[in-house]
Amino acid sequence: KKIVAALAALAICATALVTPALAQDKKFTIALIPGLTTDGFYITMRKGAQAAADALGVTLVFQGAPDFNPVTQVPVLDAVIAKKPDAILIAPTDKVQLVEPLRKANDAGIPVITVDTFIGSGVYQTGAGEADFPLSYIASDNILGGEIAARALAKAIGDKGKVYVSNVKPGISTTDQREEGFKKEMAANHPGITVLETQFNDNDANKAASQLQAVFARNPDLVGVFGANLFSALGAANGVQQAGQTGTVKVVAFDAPTSIVDNINTGLVDVAIAQHPAEIGYFGVMSAYAHLTGQSIPVAVGTGFTIMDKSNIADPNISKYLYSE
Numbered sequence: 001k002k003i004v005a006a007l008a009a010l011a012i013c014a015t016a017l018v019t020p021a022l023a024q025d026k027k028f029t030i031a032l033i034p035g036l037t038t039d040g041f042y043i044t045m046r047k048g049a050q051a052a053a054d055a056l057g058v059t060l061v062f063q064g065a066p067d068f069n070p071v072t073q074v075p076v077l078d079a080v081i082a083k084k085p086d087a088i089l090i091a092p093t094d095k096v097q098l099v100e101p102l103r104k105a106n107d108a109g110i111p112v113i114t115v116d117t118f119i120g121s122g123v124y125q126t127g128a129g130e131a132d133f134p135l136s137y138i139a140s141d142n143i144l145g146g147e148i149a150a151r152a153l154a155k156a157i158g159d160k161g162k163v164y165v166s167n168v169k170p171g172i173s174t175t176d177q178r179e180e181g182f183k184k185e186m187a188a189n190h191p192g193i194t195v196l197e198t199q200f201n202d203n204d205a206n207k208a209a210s211q212l213q214a215v216f217a218r219n220p221d222l223v224g225v226f227g228a229n230l231f232s233a234l235g236a237a238n239g240v241q242q243a244g245q246t247g248t249v250k251v252v253a254f255d256a257p258t259s260i261v262d263n264i265n266t267g268l269v270d271v272a273i274a275q276h277p278a279e280i281g282y283f284g285v286m287s288a289y290a291h292l293t294g295q296s297i298p299v300a301v302g303t304g305f306t307i308m309d310k311s312n313i314a315d316p317n318i319s320k321y322l323y324s325e
């Protein structure tokens with residue numbers, strides 16, 4: 001009897017010793033939901049996220065919609081929540097429309113971190129408001145990005161003339177902030193520049209190209225355009241080329257797909273502002289893992305920019321920030 005009791009006690013001790021170790025060895029699954037799947041920006045973000053996942057022994061699931069739209073993103077989010085990952089990283093496609101769908105994840109006990117874009121005001125964990133539940137926001141400083149774009153365009157056009165912003169649609173935190181920063185900088189420091197009405201293209205480069213031609217037809221004295229994301233910039237640049245205005249209508253592009261190199265070298269695009277999406281993905285996974293293993297994490301992480309133009313695009317330290325495809 002004594003031996004049986006001793007063995008039982010030993011078994012309990014052994015379980016106590018083994019259980020925490022097993023918990024530590026748990027293989028976490030982290031889901032990354034991009035704004036859309038077919039975009040070099042998010043493809044590069046996924047690479048950075050995968051690098052962190054490999055380093056940590058985490059399973060990364062990348063699941064998204066083919067276009068940048070809450071109507072297609074929310075069903076993807078619901079499907080991901082149903083699979084109960086340990087954490088969700090998401091680039092919400094609308095500041096307001098993703099709040100309730102993401103609250104479902106949070107209510108189900110799945111930690112949420114937003115990458116690239118935010119919900120609500122983007123200031124999280126304040127105990128105020130209805131959209132402060134995500135644990136962290138990891139992204140570029142998009143207001144600053146818009147200011148950088150404004151300064152670059154002002155320089156390219158000799159600080160005077162008519163320009164406009166080619167943008168996606170209102171309600172997206174990143175592109176809204178870029179436009180805000182752009183207009184703020186123009187109003188504060190460039191009195192000779194007139195900013196015409198913003199053209200919204202729904203993330204459709206063809207639409208952005210025809211809008212450029214229409215704006216140019218109405219304003220033959222147009223001297224510049226700021227493309228506020230990858231598709232807006234590519235489209236606006238194509239529009240300038242189709243209008244036969246290469247070099248006359250200056251283009252400042254946000255984002256850096258590989259095709260931007262040619263556009264810079266031919267003089268179609270003056271400046272491209274590359275974000276660092278791989279860092280966003282890497283720190284997204286790292287932050288989720290830190291949280292899941294009991295560490296506290298920063299409520300916001302800011303990543304940087306690389307400014308590309310003719311003078312530096314051949315430098316490997318610059319071109320390494322071109323996006324993957």
Ligand code: T6T
Nearest residue numbers: 039041116174229230231255
């Ligand atoms: O500019 C990026 C991203 O930061 C933005 O939120 C949406 O558009 C891109 O993905 C580029 O297409």
